[in-house]
Structure formats: C-alpha cells, structure tokens
Amino acid sequence: MAQKTSDSPDTDVIVVGAGFAGMYALHKFRGLGLRTQVLEAGNDVGGTWYWNRYPGARCDVPSVEYSYSFDKDLEQEWDWTEIMAAQPEILEYANHVADRFDLRKDIQFQTRVDSAVFDENSNRWTVVTDSGQTYTARFCVMATGCLSVPNTPRIDGQDNFAGSVYHTGNWPEGGVDFSDAAVGIIGTGSSGIQSIPVIAEQAKHLTVFQRTPNYTMPAANAPLKAEFLRQAKENYAAIRAEQRASQVGIVGYGFGFGGAENVVPTQEIKQTTPAERQRLVEEEGFLAIRRYADVALDEEANELACEMYRDQVERVIKDPATAQALMPRDYPMGCKRPVIDTNYYETFNRDNVTLVDLRQGGIEEITEAGVRTAQGDYAFDVLVYATGFDAMTGALGKIDIRGRENRALTEYWEAGPRTYLGLQIAGFPNLFTVTGPGSPSVLSNMIVSIEQHIDWIARCILDLDQRGAQTIEATTEAEDEWIAHVNDVAQNTMFTAKSCNSWYLGANITGKPRIFMPYVGGVGVYREKCDEVARNGYQGFELSA
Ligand code: FAD
Ligand code: NAP
Numbered sequence: 001m002a003q004k005t006s007d008s009p010d011t012d013v014i015v016v017g018a019g020f021a022g023m024y025a026l027h028k029f030r031g032l033g034l035r036t037q038v039l040e041a042g043n044d045v046g047g048t049w050y051w052n053r054y055p056g057a058r059c060d061v062p063s064v065e066y067s068y069s070f071d072k073d074l075e076q077e078w079d080w081t082e083i084m085a086a087q088p089e090i091l092e093y094a095n096h097v098a099d100r101f102d103l104r105k106d107i108q109f110q111t112r113v114d115s116a117v118f119d120e121n122s123n124r125w126t127v128v129t130d131s132g133q134t135y136t137a138r139f140c141v142m143a144t145g146c147l148s149v150p151n152t153p154r155i156d157g158q159d160n161f162a163g164s165v166y167h168t169g170n171w172p173e174g175g176v177d178f179s180d181a182a183v184g185i186i187g188t189g190s191s192g193i194q195s196i197p198v199i200a201e202q203a204k205h206l207t208v209f210q211r212t213p214n215y216t217m218p219a220a221n222a223p224l225k226a227e228f229l230r231q232a233k234e235n236y237a238a239i240r241a242e243q244r245a246s247q248v249g250i251v252g253y254g255f256g257f258g259g260a261e262n263v264v265p266t267q268e269i270k271q272t273t274p275a276e277r278q279r280l281v282e283e284e285g286f287l288a289i290r291r292y293a294d295v296a297l298d299e300e301a302n303e304l305a306c307e308m309y310r311d312q313v314e315r316v317i318k319d320p321a322t323a324q325a326l327m328p329r330d331y332p333m334g335c336k337r338p339v340i341d342t343n344y345y346e347t348f349n350r351d352n353v354t355l356v357d358l359r360q361g362g363i364e365e366i367t368e369a370g371v372r373t374a375q376g377d378y379a380f381d382v383l384v385y386a387t388g389f390d391a392m393t394g395a396l397g398k399i400d401i402r403g404r405e406n407r408a409l410t411e412y413w414e415a416g417p418r419t420y421l422g423l424q425i426a427g428f429p430n431l432f433t434v435t436g437p438g439s440p441s442v443l444s445n446m447i448v449s450i451e452q453h454i455d456w457i458a459r460c461i462l463d464l465d466q467r468g469a470q471t472i473e474a475t476t477e478a479e480d481e482w483i484a485h486v487n488d489v490a491q492n493t494m495f496t497a498k499s500c501n502s503w504y505l506g507a508n509i510t511g512k513p514r515i516f517m518p519y520v521g522g523v524g525v526y527r528e529k530c531d532e533v534a535r536n537g538y539q540g541f542e543l544s545a
Pocket of ligand 1: 052059148444
C-alpha cells in the first residue's frame with residue numbers, strides 16, 4: 001500500500017474522468033487501500049453514455065460482453081434486455097455500478113480539470129480544477145476518454161442560425177422533442193447513422209448533409225432471450241477468458257441468438273466469380289461481405305467487396321440519384337471505424353427525408369434559416385451536428401499537462417502522440433493514460449481494454465511500493481521502439497491506406513498530425529506484452545528510489 005508521507009498529499013491517486021475507466025479505477029484503487037479522488041466534468045457517472053444521449057444511441061458490442069468482468073456477483077445480477085444495449089440501459093448499468101460500489105462519495109462532479117503539473121522536488125502531481133481547487137497526488141490517472149471532446153467544425157455564419165443547435169456528443173439530459181420540427185443533420189459517421197432513422201421517424205422533415213458516404217452493416221439487434229442470458233451467465237468465466245485473448249475483445253456472444261450470425265471470415269473474395277458474388281449479395285445483402293478474410297488486407301479484394309456493397313445500396317434505395325449519392329467510393333471498406341445500423345438505408349426511402357450530397361457542392365455557410373450549400377439553401381428549425389470528436393488526444397490536449405522541466409504535453413506531442421504501450425509518456429512520471437494512443441483502445445471492446453489497463457496500473461503501483469520506488473516513467477528509447485512497432489503493424493492494413501481519412505489518423509481535425517494512433521496488434525497479444533514488461537521488472541520504464 002502507498003505510504004502516507006510527511007508532506008502528505010491530498011490523495012494517493014487523482015483519477016480524471018468518471019466513465020467506465022474512472023469508475024473501475026476508483027473501485028480498484030480503493031480496494032488496494034489507496035486514497036483516490038475522482039474529478040469529473042459531468043453531473044454524474046457514465047462518461048460516453050452520460051453525454052451521448054442522442055436518439056438511437058447504442059452499443060455495437062454484444063451487451064453481455066460490453067460489461068465489467070471484475071465482480072462475479074455484478075455479472076450475475078445484471079440482466080441485459082437486448083443483444084446490443086441502447087444508451088439508456090448502459091447508463092442505467094453505470095449508475096447501478098456506482099450505487100452498488102458506493103463510488104459517488106469519492107467522485108467530485110461538475111469539476112473540470114484544467115491543469116496537472118509534476119513537481120520534481122516532491123514527486124507529486126498538482127491538479128487544478130476550473131473552480132481553482134487544487135489537489136496533490138502521487139499518481140495521476142487520465143481516464144478522460146478517447147471520444148469525449150465533441151468536434152464542432154467551424155462553418156461560416158454558424159452563430160447566425162436562429163433555431164436550436166445540438167451535438168450528438170453533448171445531448172441534453174431531458175432529450176429533444178422533434179415533433180413538428182424540420183431538422184438538419186450534418187454528419188454520417190456512427191452517430192449520424194444511428195440517429196438519422198430515429199429522428200426521421202419523429203420529425204416533420206429531416207435533411208441529411210453527407211460529405212462522405214459510409215460503409216455500414218445491418219445490426220440485426222433483437223431482445224435477449226431469457227435462456228440465452230442464463231447460458232451467458234453460466235459461461236461468463238469462459239467468455240471473459242476468450243475476450244481477453246482475442247483480437248478485439250469480442251467473442252461474438254449474443255450473435256446467433258435471434259440476431260445476426262457470428263460469421264468468422266475464412267473465404268477469399270478474390271477466389272470468387274462475379275456471378276457468385278452477385279448471387280450471394282442477392283441472398284444475404286450487405287452481410288454477405290463478412291465471410292471474406294482478404295477484404296481487410298488486400299486493396300484489390302477490398303474493392304471487390306466495395307462493389308458488392310454498392311450493388312446492395314442500389315438494390316435497397318428506390319431513387320437512383322439518392323442511391324448513387326449514398327455509395328461510398330474512393331476509400332476502402334474497413335479504413336474507418338466499422339458502423340452497424342438499424343434501418344439506415346431504408347430511411348432514405350421515406351418521403352420526409354432529403355439527402356444532400358455535399359460532394360456535389362459543399363456547405364458554404366450557415367444562415368439564420370439553415371444551411372447554404374453550393375447547390376442551394378435548406379431551411380429547418382433544429383440543427384444537429386453529428387460531426388464526431390477530437391479523438392484519442394483531444395481530452396488530454398485540453399488539460400495543461402506539464403511533466404519534468406515544466407514541459408507541456410501538447411508541445412511533446414506536437415508531431416503526434418508518443419507513448420510507451422499507450423500507458424505512459426517519457427518525461428511525465430507517475431502519470432498514466434487509460435486506453436491511450438499506442439494501445440488497442442478504440443479498436444477493441446473498450447471495457448475489456450479499460451479493465452486491463454486499470455489492473456496493470458494497480459499492479460504497477462503495488463510493485464513500486466514493494467520495491468521502495470517513488471516514481472515510474474517510460475524511457476524515450478522504449479517509447480521510440482513501441483511507436484515504431486505500432487506503426488509497423490498498422491502498415492499494409494486498410495487503416496493506413498493512402499485514400500483513408502479517419503479519426504484514427506486524426507484526419508477529421510484541421511491541423512492535427514496524421515498519425516495512426518491505436519495499436520492494431522490485438523488485445524490478446526498486447527495484454528501478454530504488458531504482462532511480460534511488468535514481470536521483467538518494468539522493462540522500458542525507469543523506476544526511481
Ligand atoms: P469516457 O466514457 O469518455 O469518460 C471520460 C470522462 O472524462 C467523461 O465523462 C468526461 O466528462 C471526463 N473528462 C474528460 N476530460 C475531463 C477533464 N479535463 N476534467 C474532468 N473530467 C473530464 N466502445 C465500445 O467498445 N463499444 C461500443 O459499442 C461503443 N459505442 C460508443 C458509442 C458512442 C456514441 C461513443 C461516443 C463511444 C462509443 N464507444 C464504444 C467508446 C466509448 O467511449 C468507450 O466504450 C467507453 O465508454 C469509454 O470509457 P472511458 O471511461 O474511457 O471514457
Ligand atoms: P465520425 O465518425 O467522426 O463522423 C463524423 C461525421 O461528420 C462524418 O460523416 C464527417 O464527414 C462529418 N463531418 C465532420 N465535419 C464536417 C463538415 N465540416 N461538413 C460536413 N460533414 C462533416 O463521428 P461519430 O459519428 O460521432 O463517431 C465517432 C466514433 O464514436 C465512432 O467512430 C465510434 O467509435 C464511436 N461511436 C460508436 C457508436 C456505436 O455504434 N457503438 C455510435 C456512435 C459513435 P467526413 O467523413 O467527410 O469527415
């Protein structure tokens with residue numbers, strides 16, 4: 001256990017953020033006897049699921065897998081109702097966990113951390129909040145989220161709009177009443193694709209502004225059957241073991257139980273004939289593409305899959321011009337975060353939905369009445385930005401983080417994020433990032449990755465105390481080697497294809513360096529690497545007495 005020293009820091013650990021990462025961190029560290037203070041900008045727990053309350057928001061990982069594994073009783077007592085849970089249910093789960101483990105007493109809400117500065121004399125972090133409160137702690141754990149800073153693009157005239165404006169990533173707690181409203185929505189990423197069908201059902205009219213058409217697969221979500229839930233609960237130990245050893249932290253448990261089948265891609269699309277591909281897409285629709293393993297690795301194979309995809313769009317969309325506009329071209333399938341949907345394409349067959357293909361003339365300005373594009377003006381009462389996030393580095397960049405010699409993290413990361421294992425940064429002792437750049441993070445079921453990181457950090461803190469070490473810090477050499485490895489494994493995948501512009505690469509934020517941020521090596525391989533590093537006396541880290 002960390003010893004209380006004579007200069008008595010306020011706490012042993014400051015955790016910033018009370019999403020799933022911060023909540024588990026608090027529970028875990030508390031269990032080790034560490035005095036832990038969590039600081040959270042929002043009014044309550046849940047992070048992503050607290051902020052993203054837009055209509056249609058839901059998880060795309062099977063519910064039984066997108067849940068904590070750290071407490072066997074918790075696993076047994078919580079009943080998920082759908083194969084993939086909707087936002088209200090996930091938020092309810094977060095609240096249940098907070099109540100059950102009495103987390104709120106150590107979380108200060110409505111508190112934004114503005115700065116975190118390391119003092120080399122005392123080896124302590126000083127954290128200052130937006131109300132000017134100061135905390136000191138030996139360790140600082142940044143559980144600030146990878147998708148927690150909404151991105152609202154700068155568009156001329158946007159303050160002139162007379163109606164209401166919302167961002168999917170910062171949705172009002174009481175919801176939005178769209179009945180009788182004409183709505184405009186900008187963005188067709190995951191959030192847009194989830195919300196568009198639901199808003200279209202509620203609103204008088206919906207105008208969708210699409211810059212880049214996406215690839216999306218039908219979710220085939222369904223209620224969870226009691227028998228399935230019973231089986232899942234019985235098998236939880238095996239499910240968790242498999243998740244931890246897997247590529248993305250998902251076993252597929254839940255698929256095949258009334259929902260979409262869990263298909264493991266084993267065939268090669270390049271070995272098929274055009275007639276076979278056409279037959280398959282006719283029989284199985286978009287989902288036919290899932291059977292091919294080479295689509296993720298080979299650009300030629302990928303293009304064949306994209307052709308199948310466009311064929312299916314043409315089949316589903318009634319209006320030929322709208323179908324053309326909805327067809328993704330010019331970039332490979334799998335370069336961006338996969339999207340799954342419920343009734344997305346069918347929505348564009350509705351009479352009250354208009355698609356504006358911005359490739360035919362982009363947004364020029366936002367006016368008092370709506371959006372002016374090179375193709376004409378569109379008027380509405382409510383404007384929704386579904387324009388994503390400053391991902392992975394955004395939240396850290398908003399905090400003035402200073403390590404040794406008062407060096408700013410933003411300066412150290414000017415050319416792109418540098419970490420060792422996505423857990424630590426050279427020159428920033430005792431500061432940990434959770435699911436940081438350089439770890440599987442957003443390429444995985446994030447609860448699996450969150451638990452792995454928090455468990456690793458907890459073990460590390462215990463080990464430091466056992467060795468009598470005050471600080472731990474990644475070395476620059478270990479960081480260099482890890483970054484080279486992260487870049488290496490991302491090469492020759494669709495993620496880094498020349499034509500790919502994704503938020504994984506920072507391409508959605510003007511001026512952000514183009515660096516592929518997450519680690520593609522897989523959750524299982526990565527876990528082994530982290531464990532090996534710890535076993536070998538924290539290889540690549542410097543421990544100071
Ligand atoms: P978050 O949940 O983002 O929590 C971070 C918290 O830190 C926030 O509450 C924020 O307010 C707080 N914070 C940030 N900066 C500060 C500061 N300076 N001071 C104080 N507080 C601060 N992942 C999956 O694996 N599967 C999914 O299906 C999935 N669906 C998603 C759907 C949406 C709409 C979004 C946006 C993300 C989704 N994700 C999904 C990713 C999701 O972010 C993670 O699964 C997970 O919830 C992240 O938890 P977290 O605690 O790391 O971060
Ligand atoms: P996103 O994927 O980054 O999509 C943003 C959309 O906004 C894109 O279509 C983008 O177009 C568009 N856009 C941005 N700026 C624009 C501008 N100036 N003019 C016109 N269009 C503009 O963001 P997101 O949809 O919020 O999703 C972010 C991530 O959150 C996801 O990838 C996923 O990890 C997570 N998420 C998951 C789920 C889920 O199903 N579980 C749901 C929601 C979110 P371009 O493509 O042309 O840039």
